Amino acid sequence: MKLRELYRKALDRTPLTADEAWRLYDEAPLFELAATADRLRRETVPDPQVVTWQIDRNVNVTNVCISGCRFCNFHCKPHQTEKHFITPREEYYRKIEETFRLGGDQLLLQGGLHPDLKIDFYEALFRDLKSRYPALRLNALGAPEVSHIARISSLTTLETLRRLRAAGLDTLPGAGAEILAPEVRKRLSPAKPSVGEWLRVMHEAHLLDIPSTATMMYGHIETPRQRVEHLLTLRDLQARRPAGHRGFTAFIPWIFRSTGTELERQGVETRFSASEYLRLIALSRIVLHNIPNIQASWLTVGKQTAQVALHSGANDMGSIMIEEHVVSSAGASNRFDAEGIRTAIREAGFTPRLRDQLYRYRD
Helix, strand or coil: CCHHHHHHHHHCCCCCCHHHHHHHHHHCCHHHHHHHHHHHHHHHCCCCCEEEEECCEEEECECECCCCCCCCCCCECCCCHHHCCECCHHHHHHHHHHHHHCCCCEEEEECCCCCCCCHHHHHHHHHHHHHHCCCCEEEECCHHHHHHHHHHCCCCHHHHHHHHHHHCCCEECCCCCCCCCHHHHHHHCCCCCCHHHHHHHHHHHHHCCCCEEEEEEECCCCCHHHHHHHHHHHHHHHCCCCCCCCCEEEEEEEECCCCCCHHHHCCCCCCCCHHHHHHHHHHHHHHCCCCCEEECCHHHHCHHHHHHHCCCCCCEEEECCCCCCCCHHHCCCCCCCHHHHHHHHHHCCCEEEEECCCCCECC
């Protein structure tokens, strides 16, 4: 099949085969790939002139983690008691009130796989925060954390999700996907719940109508073909969500940052290419025809590349992230405030609209 026939198949939103998706990623000229993705964006998003953005805050529940991720500088092992923390309630209250003052409506709550923090800890935390701040939305705990909490609490992951939702969980972030290939997972995160477990928790969340995002951290030990397979896996999982359930609301790829990580000590360094990132964004819009939003990760790729991504299939600029520690601890230094992100969107030729986690306009 010729490339132009693959572009037509993509524009018809007919699912591509693995070989077809790989051929586009490997052979298509970037300009043609980006133009096809941009046309798809314009034909499928509710308002093609709008680029959305968000205000939220990433608060880490704890830095204690047993997963041993070799790309993470933020965690500490259980025996490193001098570095341990569990965020106290008073700090949550202060940060929530500051987030509200800055126009945010949500906490992104993440942490390590702490060996002692079971389901009752998170239920009590969520209920407390929601009772004090009824307008607060909790986008909390990636699939590996849910799996870990279930295991140490002697629960199924489905029951864990039900209990977390009853306590105040609104949405599930896509953290912990990295590259959805078991051989990559084994080297990157030897003690983290498996790729299959990540997929199962996400599917169960979708069965319960808990919306989530999907992510990819690329540019380390994976092959380009594994990136394409990652997208196909997400597309096929999204197809399994029940009718009327949102499932994955967005896909967010970001570049691996190596500074100070164990992977860097093993000789694996950041190898960022703007054209490679734009190729991935474009293919994401084409392959993920059933995931409505593609986010440009300005935090890891910078303003200019993110702006070009908005013409290559992306329709969202993510959050200004009042607070973030994990990616920045590995060398990501880009920053935006609210006016800065609005200006960047306007400079790219779009109208900025503030959104919530479900992509509903807030302004």
